Amino acid sequence: MTHSNKGRVMRIxxxxxxxxxxxxxxxxxxxxxAGASGVGARSHARLVxxxxxxxxxxxxxxxxxxxxxxxxNSSAALGGGTHFFSSDGGLLNGxxxxxxxxxxxxxxxxxxxxxxxxxxGNDLSTTFGPNAYDQEVAHPLAPFDVEPPDQGLCAGNGxxxxxxxxxxxxxxxxxxxxxxxxxxxxxFFGNPYAFGVQGGDVTVQGDVKCLWDSTSRRWFVTQxxxxxxxxTSYFQIAASTSSNPLGSxxxxxxxxxDLGNPGCPxxxxxxxxxxxxxxxxxxxxxxxxxxGGFNGSVLxxxxxxxxxxxxxxxxxxxxxxxxxxxxxxxxxxxxxIQPATSPNPRSGTxxxxxxxxxxxxxxTRIATWALTNTDSISSATPNLTAxxxxxxxxxxxxxxxxxxxxxxxxxxxxxxxxxxxxxxGPTPVSEGPIQTNDDRMNQVVFAQGDLWSxxxxxxxxxxxxxxxxxxxxxxxxxxxxxxxxxxxxQGYIAPPGADVLFPSIGVGDNGKGVIAFTLTGPNNYPxxxxxxxSARDGAGPVQVAxxxxxxxxxxTEYNGGPRWGDYSAAVADGNNIFFATEMIQxxxxxxxxxxxxxxxxxxxxxxANWGTSLSVLKP
Numbered sequence: 359m360t361h362s363n364k365g366r367v368m369r370i371x372x373x374x375x376x377x378x379x380x381x382x383x384x385x386x387x388x389x390x391x392a393g394a395s396g397v398g399a400r401s402h403a404r405l406v407x408x409x410x411x412x413x414x415x416x417x418x419x420x421x422x423x424x425x426x427x428x429x430x431n432s433s434a435a436l437g438g439g440t441h442f443f444s445s446d447g448g449l450l451n452g453x454x455x456x457x458x459x460x461x462x463x464x465x466x467x468x469x470x471x472x473x474x475x476x477x478x479g480n481d482l483s484t485t486f487g488p489n490a491y492d493q494e495v496a497h498p499l500a501p502f503d504v505e506p507p508d509q510g511l512c513a514g515n516g517x518x519x520x521x522x523x524x525x526x527x528x529x530x531x532x533x534x535x536x537x538x539x540x541x542x543x544x545x546f547f548g549n550p551y552a553f554g555v556q557g558g559d560v561t562v563q564g565d566v567k568c569l570w571d572s573t574s575r576r577w578f579v580t581q582x583x584x585x586x587x588x589x590t591s592y593f594q595i596a597a598s599t600s601s602n603p604l605g606s607x608x609x610x611x612x613x614x615x616d617l618g619n620p621g622c623p624x625x626x627x628x629x630x631x632x633x634x635x636x637x638x639x640x641x642x643x644x645x646x647x648x649x650g651g652f653n654g655s656v657l658x659x660x661x662x663x664x665x666x667x668x669x670x671x672x673x674x675x676x677x678x679x680x681x682x683x684x685x686x687x688x689x690x691x692x693x694x695i696q697p698a699t700s701p702n703p704r705s706g707t708x709x710x711x712x713x714x715x716x717x718x719x720x721x722t723r724i725a726t727w728a729l730t731n732t733d734s735i736s737s738a739t740p741n742l743t744a745x746x747x748x749x750x751x752x753x754x755x756x757x758x759x760x761x762x763x764x765x766x767x768x769x770x771x772x773x774x775x776x777x778x779x780x781x782x783g784p785t786p787v788s789e790g791p792i793q794t795n796d797d798r799m800n801q802v803v804f805a806q807g808d809l810w811s812x813x814x815x816x817x818x819x820x821x822x823x824x825x826x827x828x829x830x831x832x833x834x835x836x837x838x839x840x841x842x843x844x845x846x847x848q849g850y851i852a853p854p855g856a857d858v859l860f861p862s863i864g865v866g867d868n869g870k871g872v873i874a875f876t877l878t879g880p881n882n883y884p885x886x887x888x889x890x891x892s893a894r895d896g897a898g899p900v901q902v903a904x905x906x907x908x909x910x911x912x913x914t915e916y917n918g919g920p921r922w923g924d925y926s927a928a929v930a931d932g933n934n935i936f937f938a939t940e941m942i943q944x945x946x947x948x949x950x951x952x953x954x955x956x957x958x959x960x961x962x963x964x965x966a967n968w969g970t971s972l973s974v975l976k977p
Contacts, residue, residue, distance in 0.1 A: 365677040462755035462816025469818040472854040476899040485534040487970035490963030492540035500555040503965040511927035513936040514570030523564035559587035567631035575601040584625040591625035621646030632697025635705040636732040639697035654680015654691040690716030694798035720755030726843030749843040754815040757825035759791035760857035768952035787916040805865035812861035825857035864928030870977040874937035886971035908946040912966035943969030
């Protein structure tokens with residue numbers, strides 16, 4: 359166990375937005391009923407009387423975090439004109455120092471038993487969530503495509519909110535029917551569109567998370583906002599002013615440019631969200647904006663009661679543990695410390711987990727984290743303390759790229775024939791794999807005394823290397839001020855002949871849960887899948903919630919790296935578990951149909967065909 363008590367208090371700024379104005383604009387653009395008339399008494403000035411219009415299509419590409427965006431002349435087959443493309447995850451390609459290291463191989467990956475496969479029962483309800491076409495429609499002033507669609511999800515008070523990069527939609531829990539049309543995530547936060555597609559500063563926005571807080575009965579949505587023109591970085595928190603997600607929100611922006619840290623101005627990548635009864639907790643990975651380097655994790659705590667009350671100056675405490683707190687391995691830097699959410703949050707202590715695999719060689723340890731004295735966040739002098747404890751675990755190591763079933767790739771064929779706006783001329787490409795990133799800790803939930811999470815890992819099943827999942831259930835405790843962690847249960851998910859990636863676990867009041875993930879392989883298009891899970895029984899058979907309909911056929915598959923959503927999401931509302939993952943919703947159309955209509959009848963974006971699933975299960 360090691361402590362850090364070098365936190366500091368920061369400033370914050372606030373504005374007010376109203377979802378009703380966004381719903382009106384979105385319904386105008388899509389021809390859909392907003393379903394929220396009269397909701398949201400106040401709105402930000404930039405959103406009032408917002409009258410969208412369909413403009414000439416634009417897409418953006420910003421493949422490296424420090425590169426300027428570039429205009430590319432599209433092929434005549436896609437309508438001509440100037441188009442932009444962007445990988446919102448260009449920031450995340452190789453972002454951690456160890457990401458460039460080799461993944462596991464047959465010689466150093468754990469050999470595990472194959473997970474059982476079964477069909478799902480009548481206790482599951484599913485629907486399609488937002489997709490790449492929704493992302494375009496939600497940006498009527500300058501439509502563009504983004505990869506990857508990093509997943510957020512929260513559920514409560516009869517609603518489900520599903521945000522991804524860069525679109526948000528609200529659903530009724532009953533029947534999983536839409537309560538809103540797709541909304542631009544940037545407009546939800548009161549910002550101009552990302553990537554400078556409307557002119558002005560070039561920004562990256564996204565890495566969105568959301569939370570229904572059962573104690574305050576409020577909704578919270580968070581994202582990063584990096585301005586590469588100004589050299590500034592913020593994370594933003596939208597706090598609802600009521601229990602209705604269709605109402606108004608106070609939006610807070612926390613400047614985390616950190617000019618005093620090495621290599622800064624910096625940005626806080628992948629802001630991870632947790633909460634207890636006292637505070638919201640954000641954890642970021644800090645990188646310089648204009649040069650190389652990595653400063654490790656930064657932990658933040660925000661006074662939740664002040665956010666709920668709409669205070670203009672809620673307390674914000676931060677601790678750059680990546681710079682201040684040595685890791686157990688010389689040369690390591692803390693990364694991706696995942697604070698926990700909980701269906702029944704407590705006061706005084708916030709727990710979390712992180713991986714301890716710093717060098718790409720695999721590990722048999724994870725770290726349990728605790729922020730103590732969290733109830734001091736509302737005082738004049740917040741005095742939180744961070745500490746961690748090492749817990750022995752099963753072996754895990756970075757996963758190989760995931761495979762996918764062969765199928766039609768009209769964008770890929772267009773690139774091969776003409777360059778299709780991605781390249782200046784014909785460029786032979788073929789269907790490729792899906793990126794699994796690394797073995798950082800995914801979403802953490804604290805339920806029934808255990809911290810639940812999982813990581814991507816290489817596994818060997820029947821002599822074959824594939825991408826699998828290692829999951830953990832850790833019981834944290836603090837005795838005489840010292841943090842301890844005990845591994846209550848752990849295991850692997852590794853279906854035969856298929857890859858699984860990006861796990862998220864949701865656990866209900868009854869201690870039963872779901873681990874959600876993408877399943878893909880030589881005989882499977884990218885699909886939404888899950889397994890039931892509990893501390894007593896471990897993980898059950900792998901079940902497919904919604905089968906994928908085609909291979910990934912997005913622009914990063916052919917230019918910049920085959921990006922996939924960096925995380926899935928799973929949350930509990932009572933004993934119901936809602937979960938969402940990236941998948942491919944619709945069959946790709948023929949090459950001829952694609953050249954005539956690159957959206958294939960409104961089932962995909964011109965340069966991306968990702969989709970998401972939304973499911974609910976009572977395990």
